[in-house]
Amino acid sequence: xxxxxxxxxxxxxxxxxxxxxxxxxxxxxxxxxxxxxxxxxxxxxxxxxxxxxxxxxxxxxxxxxxxxxxxxxxxxxxxxxxxxxxxxxxxxxxxxxxxxxxxxxxxxxxxxxxxxxxxxxxxxxxxxxxxxxxxxxxxxxxxxxxxxxxxxxxxxxxxxxxxxxxxxxxxxxxxxxxxxxxxxxxxxxxxxxxxxxxxxxxxxxxxxxxxxxxxxxxxxxxxxxxxxxxxxxxxxxxxxxxxxx
Amino acid sequence: xxxxxxxxxxxxxxxxxxxxxxxxxxxxxxxxxxxxxxxxxxxxxxxxxxxxxxxxxxxxxxxxxxxxxxxxxxxxxxxxxxxxxxxxxxxxxxxxxxxxxxxxxxxxxxxxxxxxxxxxxxxxxxxxxxxxxxxxxxxxxxxxxxxxxxxxxxxxxxxxxxxxxxxxxxxxxxxxxxxxxxxxxxxxxxxxxxxxxxxxxxxxxxxxxxxxxxxxxxxxxxxxxxxxxxxxxxxxxxxxxxxxxxxxxxxxxxxxxxxxxxxxxxxxxxxxxxxxxxxxxxxxxxxxxxxxxxxxxxxxxxxxxxxxxxxxxxxxxxxxxxxxxxxxxxxxxxxxxx
Numbered sequence: 001x002x003x004x005x006x007x008x009x010x011x012x013x014x015x016x017x018x019x020x021x022x023x024x025x026x027x028x029x030x031x032x033x034x035x036x037x038x039x040x041x042x043x044x045x046x047x048x049x050x051x052x053x054x055x056x057x058x059x060x061x062x063x064x065x066x067x068x069x070x071x072x073x074x075x076x077x078x079x080x081x082x083x084x085x086x087x088x089x090x091x092x093x094x095x096x097x098x099x100x101x102x103x104x105x106x107x108x109x110x111x112x113x114x115x116x117x118x119x120x121x122x123x124x125x126x127x128x129x130x131x132x133x134x135x136x137x138x139x140x141x142x143x144x145x146x147x148x149x150x151x152x153x154x155x156x157x158x159x160x161x162x163x164x165x166x167x168x169x170x171x172x173x174x175x176x177x178x179x180x181x182x183x184x185x186x187x188x189x190x191x192x193x194x195x196x197x198x199x200x201x202x203x204x205x206x207x208x209x210x211x212x213x214x215x216x217x218x219x220x221x222x223x224x225x226x227x228x229x230x231x232x233x234x235x236x237x238x239x240x241x242x243x244x245x
Numbered sequence: 246x247x248x249x250x251x252x253x254x255x256x257x258x259x260x261x262x263x264x265x266x267x268x269x270x271x272x273x274x275x276x277x278x279x280x281x282x283x284x285x286x287x288x289x290x291x292x293x294x295x296x297x298x299x300x301x302x303x304x305x306x307x308x309x310x311x312x313x314x315x316x317x318x319x320x321x322x323x324x325x326x327x328x329x330x331x332x333x334x335x336x337x338x339x340x341x342x343x344x345x346x347x348x349x350x351x352x353x354x355x356x357x358x359x360x361x362x363x364x365x366x367x368x369x370x371x372x373x374x375x376x377x378x379x380x381x382x383x384x385x386x387x388x389x390x391x392x393x394x395x396x397x398x399x400x401x402x403x404x405x406x407x408x409x410x411x412x413x414x415x416x417x418x419x420x421x422x423x424x425x426x427x428x429x430x431x432x433x434x435x436x437x438x439x440x441x442x443x444x445x446x447x448x449x450x451x452x453x454x455x456x457x458x459x460x461x462x463x464x465x466x467x468x469x470x471x472x473x474x475x476x477x478x479x480x481x482x483x484x485x486x487x488x489x490x491x492x493x494x495x496x497x498x499x500x501x502x503x504x505x506x507x508x509x510x511x512x513x514x515x516x517x518x519x520x521x522x523x524x525x526x527x528x529x530x531x532x533x534x535x536x537x538x539x540x541x542x543x544x545x546x547x548x549x550x551x552x553x554x555x556x557x558x559x560x561x562x563x564x565x566x567x568x569x570x571x572x573x574x575x576x577x578x579x580x581x582x583x
Contacts (some may be wrong), residue, residue: 071417
């Protein structure tokens with residue numbers, strides 16, 4: 001149970017977004033994926049989700065190809081806030097039910113087991129009272145909780161979250177951190193991308209610093225040391241030279 | 246003459262009954278499809294495909310094949326060509342769409358001008374719903390039933406595709422295949438509707454009903470009821486008006502639909518102009534009370550600055566268009582967050 005990335009390179013035209021990335025994201029802990037905009041965080045997610053063409057290298061999710069893992073419904077994805085049209089006419093329960101589609105027949109008719117899974121997932125993120133509300137009427141934090149509930153209802157053992165704390169209130173953030181840690185303790189692989197560092201020590205045990213290639217992978221405390229962060233965010237002279245080259 | 250007579254007199258004629266039946270079928274199918282098109286932001290794509298089928302329809306006519314066959318071939322050809330033009334990254338998607346569909350439409354016009362025919366192929370351009378034959382009606386009914394069945398059976402997957410294509414991937418569905426299904430259905434629907442309002446105005450029936458329903462509900466399942474109901478009512482009224490005014494039926498159908506949209510735009514209970522104006526003045530219907538509203542206020546106080554725009558291209562670079570259409574209705578639908 002893990003995500004194994006070997007020598008992954010992704011290019012958009014002439015721009016290299018990921019350059020020979022090799023990293024092993026372990027199951028059983030929350031891993032933070034840290035880097036500035038353009039460092040390749042979303043690209044790595046896209047490569048795992050199959051929405052970004054891979055130039056070379058390999059990805060394994062739980063020791064199988066990502067496409068197979070997706071067909072099994074093993075990967076849950078929580079999109080960035082701005083990736084979703086928040087005025088889309090669906091209710092919270094509708095969104096969470098989408099997590100059950102892989103468990104249903106071709107026309108996705110919900111069965112009692114599906115409704116139970118949705119209700120449990122909603123209770124776990126404390127949204128049961130808002131189940132029938134259109135997602136456009138939720139706050140940013142509530143909406144993010146709804147998408148995490150979708151991953152819970154899906155029963156995904158690998159969870160990818162893209163900037164889940166951007167524009168989120170404290171209460172939702174604390175709740176999300178608690179749920180994600182529970183999932184990890186339960187043996188899931190949880191990978192959380194963020195460029196917001198203050199939540200990291202609470203949330204994750206280890207961190208991956210990314211800047212088109214792997215800069216660091218290890219305990220959060222070491223990742224947050226100033227010299228390390230300076231490299232990740234391009235503030236040190238060495239890194240500047242690297243960019244100039 | 247009483248209003249009832251005005252309604253029943255035209256219905257004594259077989260051609261009027263056939264016209265109403267054909268119009269209602271087309272209205273239902275187009276309206277259902279439009280619910281997804283307006284949400285994905287594919288209005289311009291609807292315009293493009295419905296115009297681009299013209300050469301296919303003319304060729305089918307000349308070769309004695311079913312219209313739908315040529316329409317699907319050229320509808321999909323248009324989509325492939327749009328993708329190819331967009332590949333050169335200097336041409337934006339709306340420009341690519343504009344280049345391809347006008348060119349194919351022009352090819353259709355040229356083919357019409359050189360095709361010897363007994364019937365007036367100009368009817369394809371402007372519709373001839375009052376001249377629909379029994380055979381035409383059967384063809385419309387078969388195609389409409391096909392599209393209707395596929396739309397209703399796959400409606401949850403299509404809605405997921407419109408809402409969050411990445412999650413579709415996450416559960417092993419192919420967003421590209423769902424997009425292709427929708428475009429194929431669009432091409433067939435264009436054939437259903439072109440005999441009613443003509444190629445040029447099909448796009449109105451593919452956009453207006455969904456946009457109108459969007460202003461009236463926050464539930465997609467209700468959009469799927471409201472859009473066809475309004476579209477059938479407006480289209481029937483358009484047909485009757487064309488009988489009494491002796492004016493272009495296709496034009497009147499679309500005119501009534503547009504008028505209805507304008508009414509809803511102003512009067513819709515929650516998202517209409519007046520309701521929003523009242524809400525701004527503070528004497529409108531109160532926002533939903535309860536935990537959510539309270540939460541939302543807490544959020545706005547505790548909110549941290551969110552991330553800046555991400556530079557990485559994250560969308561699927563190969564499929565025709567995912568959530569990148571130019572005319573999203575969403576901007577007119579306000580959220581109730583403070």
